[in-house]
Each structure stands twice: as C-alpha cells, then as structure tokens.
Amino acid sequence: MAVTVTLPFAVTLLARAVVTLGSGASVTKVGDAAAILAVTGGVVTLWTRAWWRRHGHQIHRLLARPHSRGEGR
Secondary structure, three states, rough: HHHHHHHHHHHHHHHHHHHHHHHHHHHHHHHHHHHHHHHHHHHHHHHHHHHHHHHHHHHHHHOOOOOOOOOOO
C-alpha cells in the first residue's frame, strides 16, 4: 500500500513544494512549502527508518548470498 499510494503522493507533494520554494513565490506560499517539506519529509524519513530496522537484515542477507549463474558446472 505504501509504495503504490503513499510514495507517489509524497513524491508529488515534495516536488511541488521544492518548485514553490525555488520560484520566488509569496511569503505564505513559501511558508506552506517549507511546512510541507518538514512534515512530509519527516514522516517519510521515520517510515523509512522503521522499515529498514524491521527488514534491513533481509536485504543484507539477500545481498550477501552468492549468486550462482551456472558456475561450477
């Protein structure tokens, strides 16, 4: 669910906030964009950290596994 719904939404929201910050918009729009970056960026960072703490060992194990592509035949 997070990859198919939340991630595209968060990326779009963050991209629009970055564009707003770089466009020389009004003070209120810049403040809104900064708040979006802080809150959304924080949530994504916390979620990523929690996911990595729960699943990171599986990724390490997968990367450490020797890949056999017909070697030893």
